[in-house]
Amino acid sequence: QSVLTQPPSVSGAPGQRVTISCTGSRSNIGAGYDVHWYQQVPGAAPKLLIFDNSNRPSGVPDRFSGSKSGTSASLAITGLQAEDEADYFCQSYDTSLSASVFGTGTTVTVL
Amino acid sequence: QVQLVQSGAEVKKPGASVRVSCKASEYTFTDNYIHWVRQAPGQGLEWMGRINPNNDGTNYAQKFQGRVTMTCDTSISAAYMDLSRLRSDDTAIYYCARSSLLVPATMTYYDVWGQGTLVTVSS
Numbered sequence: 001q002s003v004l005t006q007p008p009s010v011s012g013a014p015g016q017r018v019t020i021s022c023t024g025s026r027s028n029i030g031a032g033y034d035v036h037w038y039q040q041v042p043g044a045a046p047k048l049l050i051f052d053n054s055n056r057p058s059g060v061p062d063r064f065s066g067s068k069s070g071t072s073a074s075l076a077i078t079g080l081q082a083e084d085e086a087d088y089f090c091q092s093y094d095t096s097l098s099a100s101v102f103g104t105g106t107t108v109t110v111l
Numbered sequence: 112q113v114q115l116v117q118s119g120a121e122v123k124k125p126g127a128s129v130r131v132s133c134k135a136s137e138y139t140f141t142d143n144y145i146h147w148v149r150q151a152p153g154q155g156l157e158w159m160g161r162i163n164p165n166n167d168g169t170n171y172a173q174k175f176q177g178r179v180t181m182t183c184d185t186s187i188s189a190a191y192m193d194l195s196r197l198r199s200d201d202t203a204i205y206y207c208a209r210s211s212l213l214v215p216a217t218m219t220y221y222d223v224w225g226q227g228t229l230v231t232v233s234s
Contacts, residue, residue, distance in 0.1 A: 100158040102157065
């Protein structure tokens, strides 16, 4: 099971700002490992959204931003748009499992 | 463009084995690890393991040790994932994804994904 915990869902009106948390422990995020974020629209493969805590790949709008502190990380979406409706997953490394681990996932709904 | 193209959907009976393929194009296959990640229906993502196409070195998640085998054929830029002794809870979409060989496992992220292969295990 996932060792990184995310809220099951968040929602916001168009133009608003939403944040998604990703809570880990001392064996993953708290150990200093980077956090990465993926967006998955229904029926499609995940897409890299943020890497190394706060970096955006080419082509990802600057409405998406990431941060990390202690045993948690956050993804923020500002200026929410209808096309942002998707599932979002965080990912890091866990030293106890010696494995890459993903968050439980969060569904973003645009009201 | 850079892409990973996977084989088609499979239906298997419990106890059988399945092979999923992943063919890379428009990049140097040996510059990246290939990872396998699965997603059960309506569930989250689960890392299964990775392979280094340069030396066939593998790392498997403990959960799949003994049941999964990952291989590569560098002559055709393809990777394969074999899963044996299938159970109903192996029903999932299986994705291949790449990460840079220059990035250690503790910092790995996946910048290109295959389209996914649905494997259904049912009697």
